[in-house]
Amino acid sequence: MSAPAARGGATVGRLSDLSPVEAGAVMYLRLWGDGMQTRMDAAQDFQIALGTDQGRAAMLTLDRLCSLCAHHGRRPLIRHGLGCVCLGADENCFAQMIAAASEGAREDAMMMASLIVRPDFAPALAALSEELGLALRRMTVSIPMPTPRHQNPTATLH
Template identity: 40%
Template sequence: MSELPPVELAAILYLRHWFSGNQEQVWDDFSKAFDRADAAVAMASFEDLMRAVQHNARRPLMRHSLDCECFGGDECAFAQLVSAATGGDEHDAMTFALHLFDGVQAKCAIGAAAMCGHAFFSMASRPAYSHTPTHPTSPLKH
């Protein structure tokens, strides 16, 4: 995963953290990167996106383990959705969103993905930010 740009890397790692029960780690990272108000906005956006993934995805997204160095198709589509939405590329964002959600839910997910991606980008742009959000991954495979 070390080859991924920071926004895509954060998208995958925070997706894994969230669905591994490590929601507090996501909040901790946001609160370290932003003041309390901005951290709360970033967390609310991420919670919205995770609710969409949990309740509105076409099917459960397949994820690798938290420590896995590789990533799968669903994780890649999710990361590309966040990246495209962040960059304002509506066509690509919709393409990736439709892989994960139906039409109506896809449009809603794009907005939340863009907000999350902007937070990830802002975190990555800060001098104190390490390339890997939260805890570094181990060399374990799956």
């Protein structure tokens, strides 16, 4: 019998079950959390898909959003590895928040944001989620969503 997954790391699905925006949100969360090299890879993806100015803005939004989660989260978000096809519970909540915000469902995005960060930071997280979600929507028109390039099994669940 294997050890139980950490809270938030339990597998709830597969990345292939998600829409392009949701899958992109998860992949960029993983890239951001895996270190500086993968953050540079994410920034490059954004610039290729959105152009220099909009790409920089999207990366800044991702950085602010993930930093907010890291510094004001109710607990650390559990991520699966870059190459993992599983979808963790925390990753799913994150993806659903981004997708809801990008569709204009602000109350739903706020509800999910309040599950991730302290209540006083939920409005800021929901607003950043909308910005990132809209950037991911623009990217789905121009290029396919990112694929894993690096894997650091010590920093993640799978």
